[in-house]
Amino acid sequence: MALGEFEQVILFALLRLEGEAHGAAVALEIESRAGRHVSPGALYTVLDRLEAKRLVTSWIGDSTPERGGRRRRVYRLLPEGARALRDWYGGVRAMAAGMTTRLDELAGQEG
Amino acid sequence: MATRPILAFLVRMLVPKRYQEFVLGDLDELRAARARRDGRTSAGFRYLLDVLGTLAAFGVPGRRRLARGGSRSRSTLLPGEHERRPGHDPRRRSALSVVLEDLRAALRALRRRPGFTTVAALTLAIGVGSAAAGFGMVNQLLLRPLPGVADPRGAAYVRFFPVDDPNNEVSVSLPDFDALRRAATLVDGIGAYSHATLHVSMGDERPVEVWANLIYGDFFEVLGVVPAAGRLLTEQETAPGAADPYVAVISERLWASMFGGAPDVVGRTLRAGATTLTVVGVAGGGFSGPERGFEMDLWIPRMARIGPGTLDRLMSREVTFAEELVVRPSRGASPQAVELHLATIWERIAPATPESAEELRNLRPRVFPGLHLPPGWRQRTYGSLALVGGVVGLVLLISCANVANLLLFRSVGRRAEVATRRALGASSGRVARQHLAESLMIAAAGTVLGLGMGWLVALPFRGLVGPEPFEGLVFDGRVLLFAGASVLVTAALFGTLPALLAGRFDLGGALREAGGRETGRGSGLRAAMSATQIALSLVLLVGAFLLVRTVGNLYAVDTGLSIERVSALNLDLDDFPDEERDAVHRRLLAAVGAVPGVEAAALDVYGPHAGASMGGWVGLPSAPDAERVGAGLTFVSPGWFEVLGVEPVRGRTFRSEDWEPGAPPRLVITAGLARRLFGTTEAVGRRLVAGFTSRVEGEVVGVVGDVRLGDPDDEPRPMFFQLRTDFPVSTVSLLARTRVPDAAQLLGIRKAVESAVPDLPVPDAVPLVDRLHDLLQEQRTFAQMIALLGALAALLAAVGLYGVVAFTMAGRRRELGIRLALGADGRKIVGLVARYALGIVGLGTATGLAAAYGLSRLLESRLFGVAPADPASYAGSALLFAAVAAAACWTPTRSAMRVDPVVTLRSE
Secondary structure, X not given: OOOOHHHHHHHHHHHHOOOEXXXXXXXXXXXXXXXXXXXXXXXXXXXXXXXXXXXXXXXXXXXXXXXXXXXXXEEEEOHHHHHHHXXXXXXXXXXXXXXXXXXXXXXXXXX | OOHHHHHHHHHHHHXXXXXXXXXXXXHHHHHHHHHXXXXXXXXXXXXXXXXXXXXXXXXXXXXXXXXXXXXXXXOOOOHHXXXXXXXXOHHHOOHHHHHHHXXXXXXXXXXXXXXXXXXXXXXXXXXXXXXXXXXXXXXXXXXXXXXXXXXXXXXXXXXXXXXXXXXXXXXXXXXXXXXXXXXXXXXXXXXXXXXEEEEEEOOOOOOEEEEEEEEEEOHHHHHOOOEEEEOOOOHHHHOOOOOOOOEEEEXXXXXXXXXXXXXXXXXXXXXXXXXXXXXXXXXXXXXXXXOOOOOOOEEEEHHHHOOHHHHHHHHOOOOOOXXXXXXXXXXXXXXXXXXXXXXXXXXXXXXXXXXXXXXXXXXXXEEEEOOOOOHHHHHHHHHHHHHHHHHHHHHHHHHHHHHHHHHHHHHHHOHHHHHHHHHOOOOHHHHXXXXXXXHHHHHHHHHHHHHHHHHHHHHHHOEEOOOOEEOOOOOOHHHHHHHHHHHHHHHHHHHHHHHHHHHOOOHHHHHHHOOOOOOOOOHHHHHHHHHHHHHHHHHHHHHHHHHHHHHHHHHHOOOOOOOOOEEEEEEEOOOOOHXXXXXXXXXXXXXXXXXXXXXXXXXXXXXXXXXXOEEEEEXXXXXXXXXXXXXXXXXEOOOHHHHOOOOEEEEOOOOHHHHOOOOOOEEEEEHHHHHHHHOOOOOOOOEEEEEOOOEEEEEEEEEEOOOOOOOOOOXXXXXXXXXXXXXXXXXXXXXXXXXXXXXXXXXXXXXXXXHHOOOOOOOOOEEHHHHHHHHOHHHHXXXXXXXXXXXXXXXXXXXXXXXXXXXXXHHOHHHHHHXXXXXXXXXXXXXXXXHHHHHHHHHHHHXXXXXXXXXXXXXXXXXXXXXXOOHHHHHHHHHHHHHHHHHHHHHHHHHHHOOOHHHHHHHO
16 A cells, blocks of 8 residues: 555654554654654644554543643554555665665765 | 634634544643743744644645545535535534635636626725825824834924913023933933034035934934944034034935945035035934934034034023934833923023023923924824825725625625525525625725725825825835725625625525516615715815815915016025125125026015015014014015015115115015004004014115915915115025026026025025925825815715616616506606616715715815805815716616617516
8 A cells, every 4th residue: 555755654653652642642753753843733634544544543542631631532553554564664675775875975965 | 822722713613623622632732742841932833833734734625635525516506505415514624624615606706797896896996095095194104113213112302382382392592401411310311403404515516405403412322323334423522612513424315315325435525515524424224314204314513503603692591502302211211201300300490591581491391202203293294194094984985885785786686596505505604604705805806906006096195294295105014904904894894784685585585586686675775875975975075175276275365476487596695704794695686686587686585485484573662572563574685575576555665775884774564564563554754673683773664565475375474674784594585586487597597696606505596486386285285185085986986876776777677668668758767767866866965065064174274265164165066976977877877768678578
């Protein structure tokens, strides 16, 4: 199954978070790892799509005072999602094999 | 942060319900987590980004997949009509997507009726454009900050007024100013300044007239001016005894025009009369002086224009030295506190003023916070702007009524369409919302067109409203914001009414009718709106008539002078010592008199219609001082009366022997002054004591008719004339009557003067007719403005009337057809239309004239020679509009007559 770039980032974030997490945790994980700011709105539109593709599943979790008593929506990476991620990442890895030095070299060159 | 609830509200509006709880929770949680990690400010900023990102993610169509199945349709169905489609859940749609669909539907609807859309947008544009032009004036005169001044709101003007005469501004003496400045603790400085025109030149170039502030005290410190080059003048440099007072700061404008923006301007010199000024710096930030409307190009120490003799008199406290003061209150000091503070100090200082300068003793300082318009101009300018505001408001209102009417016609014409939509399931709210959306689209088009129109409308407005000419509409943020806001308000006004009427009507009845015919309901409202427009436009027409008549009257005033073919050339002779001036005067007069084509020449101080005049007093030699009479005066040469065509009514005017050195002092007085002093014009041979700066006793040799030397609408002032020998003012005006008033003649006069005083910069001679024209500029601008707006208003009202009549007659087609079929002839039909139109026009005209009568007294102070209730103006306006109305009704009447009974009745 084809995955968008942002979809992959979110799936990896879920993977890093023990396979299940709610929106804010995913947003913070992406922010601290990839240095990329993600709004909850953008997150939910993508998570909704991933759920529709049956790559993740979700349920309603508990609430905390920090959230103003509002409940979380927790997402879990499904095996189908893990497979899609693995297929895609495997492809990337195969293509990248032995190329990192050359890549750094090229990227380091002046315009 | 107060914005948080608002942002949260937006999220609730736009995010689908089933995600709201989680999104809002995540937003708060992220905010708290980031606040722990990065601090509150950064977290707050990120929160804002999060909310905006969320709104964008859910609001933008195409990403609306969350709404599930919201397929976009290309049909003309309204959003609400999806409601009854199977498998469609409207509750899942976000509000923004609904709004977008509303707007798309509105755009399609408007594109289908280009004529209606164009007329509505143009009508609105006229209204919004007029309002924007009016606002542009307020913006320029009041809202734009004074250029180059740091925090103009934090500084203040100080003016002194006699305790018993709070309208008569008085200046203070130099030692008093110094004492005030030393004692004041609640202010961060006091600066003094006055205005002067200097003729400056560089090397041998022709001198140019430049406005200058003569400054003293903490002038630049109080204003917080920053130099663009070099430095500014310090307080020490402006003080008496400064080593070199001949230093100048120039404006960026003068830097560009005289020095071509040369980087080495500092240290260059300027010639101003006999003195040479060294440029020490350029004032930055476009600084043009401390008053809006009085743009200065030069700042020099007061002391640079004061001779040693004058300084002694200044130090004696007997004469005033500076007209205007600026202060900067210390932090936290309110204007009231500063005023009280200065008044307290003043009470301590004032007794030092000698008895002889009594008028300088009983003064009270007043503080005018905020530097923009100088205090003397505020009241009057506010009045003008309020009037302009009221007038453009009327035009805006008329255009709103017009667009509302247009939308009403449409809503009637679309009854069948609306009925169909309702039958398909659109709620009345949905239908009303679409009307509102269409209004908003028209409003948006109207704004864009209106800004262009505003620029156009502002063109003839350019001219004097306050102290400075209105430059036309400048599109800055404030003007754009105003146009946008005024459109939103008007859209709400004209959009809601038709929307309400459209939303609330009988579904079955409209469907049965199907033809979209006029049913009569709402037609009363439309007629009333049209009548209101007519009434409002008549108010403006009457105002325009009154003002145009006023301008005509001002030009027709008998001033007692004949100024055609007379020109004036004003010179400042203060570079010549007092004892030389008489010789210079005679030399100048001889030179001008010898110019070919000059019939007669004379000297005056300022000359007629100069915007400046002098006042003195006269009395009988035996009478006590208390019986002195204040009177206008001027110092002239013998030919003055011949040049200006002023005839003696008793005795004679001056002769050349009166002007010989050693001749006894003689006076000529006006008939008004003679009656005032003696109760009769038989005053020849009487002796009078006259005073200006010094006292002269002389014989009255003649009485002349009354003259108006200043504004033509001022009553003639009692005046006396003295010969110009030992004259205490350095200005001299050379008046010349020429055979033909052409440019070559004016140049000839200037050349002659230049050869008579080779060291002096000489300005151009100006025809007195031009001077009068300049004096009346404000009145002319005002009349033009109101006339233009009145014409626009009448045009709009005519369009409105046309719409109502045409629409109503179209709705009565069947009735007309039956009448024609039953044998009614064209005259009957014309009568039918005319009766209907006359009802509206008559009602509108009557209301309008009555309203104009009530409002015309607001104009009273601007009228001259015409009463606010002037019957001719009212009749003229009514007739003018009647003609316009007849033109507007012409086409609807013709089409009513052309109704073909067979066709019409078959179609029913």
